[in-house]
Amino acid sequence: MSSTPFRVSPAEGYAGDVTPQQAWQWVQAGEAVLIDVRSDAEREWVGFVPGAVPVAWKQWPGMAMNAAFDAQIAAAVPQGGRAVLLCRSGVRSIAAARRATELGIEAFNILEGFEGDPDAEGHRGHRGGWRFRGLPWRQN
Secondary structure, three states: OOOOOOOOEOOOOOOEEEOHHHHHHHHHOOOOEEEEOOOHHHHHHHOEOOOOEEOOOEEOOOOEEOOOHHHHHHHHOOOOOEEEEEOOOOOHHHHHHHHHHHOOOEEEEEOOOOOOEOOOOOOOOOEOOOOOOOOOOEOO
């Protein structure tokens, strides 16, 4: 475990909630695998984090559950390893972190997600999130 000044917020059913900055520090230090649980469409249209492992929780269209989630996340995270899970706003990643925990993975939700909370006009990207915090990302 790293000796960072960051703190893990307790959570029910998974290891806890961490800030985007803490998640990125763990990933850079080789202490966690970054799992992007957004749909393929979201990563393609909105942007993605280079090096993140794409393991959709739900898929577009229709946001149907990814039947391969269990096998994909188990393959992505080494046994005894830690995963930090990223979605659009930090909501779907909670459900995915709970499932990963049931599979024996130490799983953390990344607060704020990739795009953060909507502002007064309903636009994301201006109130928190991976991109807003200036962390690495790309767009096709």
